[in-house]
Amino acid sequence: MAEPMKIRATLQGDVADVRVLMAHPMETGQRKDAAGKIVPLHFIQSIGATLNGKPVFSADISQAISRNPVFAFKVKGARAGDTIAITWTDNKGETRTDQAVVRAAP
């Protein structure tokens, strides 16, 4: 089972600044391991994010995204206490969903 994501959603005015860190090897299929064998492709392909259940942000990505991907995006009209949920799916069909609560800026 994949490690949980780290999601932080901070309110700046009425815009939620969302940052997410996903734990994933993002293997490019070009790297060789210590034994000289090519490590097969293993990467996140799709990401979807919702604010209180309504889709706001989605992405289709390639293996060119760095290992343990970090993304940030902004959602207007968010309020403190709203829920941001993020889901990723990789090329092996593994998937993970985590959520976080939007917090007012400290």
Next chain:
Amino acid sequence: MQGTRRNLLRLGWSMGLLAAFGAALVRPGRALAAWNKGAFEAKTVAEGMQALGISGAVESKDLVIRAPDIAENGAVVPIDITSGIPGTTAISVFIEKNPFPYAGSFDFSQGAVPFVHLRAKIGESTPVRVVAAAGGRYYSAVKEVKVTIGGCGG
């Protein structure tokens, strides 16, 4: 008896279809566009854009790419993209000299600001091309990123 069995089978089928349809609905905007294998496996930017149906992109100053001029670590290059073009619904990123240039597309809906921060792997110094879709038209911008491998920076 036979009739019931048929009906049950039919019911099963329709429920399966409904479930598949439901799954597609979970991510609107993506429902019709599955992960675009053709675009991701394209070896040139032109082929990638063609597979994505991007054509006639015009250069725009309102599409801003913030990335380091010189990246010391090509494995993690931070890129910020902001579109000031009204009605931007999607941003696509191409790293021209990577083996597979198309790095991904980001879609914005229902209040999402057309901004994204990502970290990409860049194999060698290359132009990074970004295309924004707004109102059925395409806009592009480009930023050169130099990658120093094993060097002590520029």
